[in-house]
Amino acid sequence: MKIGYLGPKGTFTHAAVEAVFPHIPNVPYHTIPQCMDAVRDGEVELAVVPLENALEGSVNLTIDYLIHECNLPIVGEIIAPIEQHLLVHPSQLEHWLHVECIYSHSHAIAQCHKFLHRHLKHATYEYVTSTSAAAKYVSEHPNEKIAAIGNRLAAKQYGLAIAKENIHDYDYNHTRFIVLHRERCLLPVKDQEDGFKTTLMVMLPKDQAGALHQVLSAFAWRKLNLTKIESRPAKTGLGNYFFIIDIDQKMDDVLIPGAIAELEALGCTVQLLGSYPYYTVKKTSLV
Numbered sequence: 001m002k003i004g005y006l007g008p009k010g011t012f013t014h015a016a017v018e019a020v021f022p023h024i025p026n027v028p029y030h031t032i033p034q035c036m037d038a039v040r041d042g043e044v045e046l047a048v049v050p051l052e053n054a055l056e057g058s059v060n061l062t063i064d065y066l067i068h069e070c071n072l073p074i075v076g077e078i079i080a081p082i083e084q085h086l087l088v089h090p091s092q093l094e095h096w097l098h099v100e101c102i103y104s105h106s107h108a109i110a111q112c113h114k115f116l117h118r119h120l121k122h123a124t125y126e127y128v129t130s131t132s133a134a135a136k137y138v139s140e141h142p143n144e145k146i147a148a149i150g151n152r153l154a155a156k157q158y159g160l161a162i163a164k165e166n167i168h169d170y171d172y173n174h175t176r177f178i179v180l181h182r183e184r185c186l187l188p189v190k191d192q193e194d195g196f197k198t199t200l201m202v203m204l205p206k207d208q209a210g211a212l213h214q215v216l217s218a219f220a221w222r223k224l225n226l227t228k229i230e231s232r233p234a235k236t237g238l239g240n241y242f243f244i245i246d247i248d249q250k251m252d253d254v255l256i257p258g259a260i261a262e263l264e265a266l267g268c269t270v271q272l273l274g275s276y277p278y279y280t281v282k283k284t285s286l287v
């Protein structure tokens with residue numbers, strides 16, 4: 001068995017994979033869609049990709065590619081703490097306040113806006129596919145006045161120095177990663193899961209007054225606790241949206257199937273994206 005992840009080596013996704021699947025060989029892919037395609041095409045059995053960050057919100061590319069392009073079931077979730085550091089080539093360490101351009105993943109830059117505004121106002125941003133891709137670029141251009149935002153694992157992997165630690169703007173910084181497989185399956189994880197979730201995609205019937213209220217009632221009167229509801233454009237016309245709904249429990253025989261049947265009776269299209277265990281990674285087991 002092999003696990004694909006958003007690479008190159010040293011991303012937060014890589015750290016999450018190593019923490020939960022330490023004995024399974026892993027393979028880096030350049031982009032989130034490439035990771036998902038690798039599972040669909042059978043190059044790897046599992047893929048781990050970022051889904052949502054506590055400070056910056058959803059990783060839209062993951063949701064959109066999953067819904068519109070590569071419909072794989074979610075079979076697990078990893079929740080990991082995120083610590084962002086400012087990384088520079090060791091030769092630039094003393095001059096980090098003069099870096100002219102910051103390289104990183106858009107989510108990582110967004111998690112550090114207050115720091116960047118306060119200390120590096122003059123710098124421009126270069127958005128790349130991952131934090132470790134940024135670290136790699138900085139390591140390969142020692143004479144440029146540039147820095148990357150990334151983690152300790154990337155600093156070590158690419159021989160960079162940490163100019164400033166913990167530059168994320170709020171202490172509680174965690175990211176949810178989803179684990180994808182071609183079919184529903186049990187994960188090869190030794191640790192006890194921390195709980196279960198069920199994720200649905202719901203498309204409302206067109207222009208119906210109170211439709212969202214009725215959808216929420218189907219969960220509310222069954223006392224199904226929702227941990228997330230988010231809308232994304234259906235990409236079929238202005239005002240057309242689908243909802244991603246996370247329910248705080250495993251698929252059962254009565255309540256969730258009953259809620260789905262009620263939504264369908266209301267004219268909604270419902271798709272079960274997965275019912276899966278989640279694992280919370282402790283700070284010490286990361287980088």
Ligand SMILES: O=C(O)C(=O)C[C@]1(C(=O)O)C=C[C@@H](O)C=C1
Pocket residue numbers: 006010011012013014050053059082105107108129130131132175
């Ligand atoms: O670039 C990485 O290191 C990733 O694993 C991607 C990603 C993201 O997409 O949110 C993961 C965690 C952090 O929130 C920042 C970046």
